[in-house]
Amino acid sequence: MKYIIISIIVLFVSLSCAQQKEPLLGETDYQKEQNAKFKDASESPLTTKDLKSFKQLDFYKFNADYNVEAKITLQPNSEYFEMPTSTDRKPLYRVYAILSFELFGKPYELNVYQNEDLLNEKGFEDYLFLPFIDNTNGETTYGGGRYIELSVPKGNTLSIDFNKAFNPYCAYNYKYSCPVVPIENTLDLKVEAGVKMFKKK
Known part of the structure; x- marks a missing residue:
């Protein structure tokens, strides 16, 4: 037994x-x-x-066409500005560069940003922040737009993989403070790649 x-x-x-x-x-x-x-x-x-x-x-199906090579136009004289967030917090960012690329045969541009505080944080010295809005927002993706994390490249091009687009944390939990996507970073197309809208049960 x-x-x-x-x-x-x-x-x-x-x-x-x-x-x-x-x-x-x-x-x-x-x-x-x-x-x-x-x-x-x-x-x-x-x-x-x-x-x-x-x-x-919930992710879109991986699509290699959304992995693009962008030309970098550096903005060395850009000034830091207070980026609005979902709370009262206003972190300082500047436009590090303008990224020019093509998606499905059409040209687009996005600003990529550098955070002042992270420049002095170990491991984040080369961190770049790419927020964007597209025509899927509010339908199949989070209404406030999505983010992509990048690093300062060694050359004059930078790879953008929209399959790695993710939601701000405030899409999941209101306790987080998330940067609001600048209106100039709007893409007039449906970026059907990356993570979709989170649906609470």
Whole structure:
């Protein structure tokens, strides 16, 4: 009887571990990384309630056509300005460069920004911030636009992968303070790549 009880306990523990080690969902490594981050309570932006039922983020299907090479026009004399956020916080950003690229045969431009505070933070000296608005906002993606994180390149071009476009954290939880996308960073097309709108259950 003793051995039967021990066997049942071992089986229960094994099943519990197997459930905890569910494979990460996602079509690409980036999607899997994002899903892993959102599942991790120590770094997830989700509310406690949403975290309990979270399985994976809703992404568009990966499309290599949304990975573009942009020409960089540096803006060395641009001044820092207060970027509005979803709260009273107003971090200082400047236009680091203008990015010129083509999507589906049409030319577009976006400003990419540099945050003054992050210049002095270890590991973020080369950080660039690319927020944008497109025609999917409010339909299939978050109404306030989406972000892409980039780094200062060594050359005069920079790769933009819209498949890595993500939502501001305030799309998941109102406790966060998120930069409002500048109106000049509006793309007049549907960017059907990256993460979609988060639907609370």
